[in-house]
Amino acid sequence: MPEYEIGLITQHGGTPRDEQAHDQLASALPDEASVSDTDADGAFTVTVDADDLDDALTIVWDAVGASGTDDHLLFLEHPDLPEHWRSRSGTPGDLPGAL
Numbered sequence: 661m662p663e664y665e666i667g668l669i670t671q672h673g674g675t676p677r678d679e680q681a682h683d684q685l686a687s688a689l690p691d692e693a694s695v696s697d698t699d700a701d702g703a704f705t706v707t708v709d710a711d712d713l714d715d716a717l718t719i720v721w722d723a724v725g726a727s728g729t730d731d732h733l734l735f736l737e738h739p740d741l742p743e744h745w746r747s748r749s750g751t752p753g754d755l756p757g758a759l
Contacts, residue, residue: 661709661710661711662709662710662711662712663707663708663709663710664707664708664709664710664712664713664716665705665706665707666705666706666707666708666716666717666720666735667703667704667705667735667736668685668703668704668705668706668720668724668733668734668735668736669701669702669703669704669733669734669736670682670698670702670703670704670732670733670734671702671731671732671733671734672702672732673702674698674702677732678698678702678732679698681727681729681732681733682695682698682704682733684727684728684729685706685723685724685727685729685733687727688723688724688726688727689706689708689719689720689723690708690709690719692708692709693706693707693708693709693719693723694706694707695707703736706720706723708720717735720735721735
């Protein structure tokens, strides 16, 4: 199974809570996953075995939720989909009361 690296960053500038969130996430991931140390900016990678990138993102997303660190970690990945934000929100003309 291929390996995927998912980038994350801590939100609080290297505080002890950031370190705790990093460790909590590592504990919630599958045993075969690995977590790098944070860099000077608080960024790090999680490496997981998965069938594809979507599965890898789901594994890490689920671990963030399970570890309770969703208020402390941000994903660095950005969807590579044109106008991905419109797929759920529609277009500006779809808003009620839009001119």
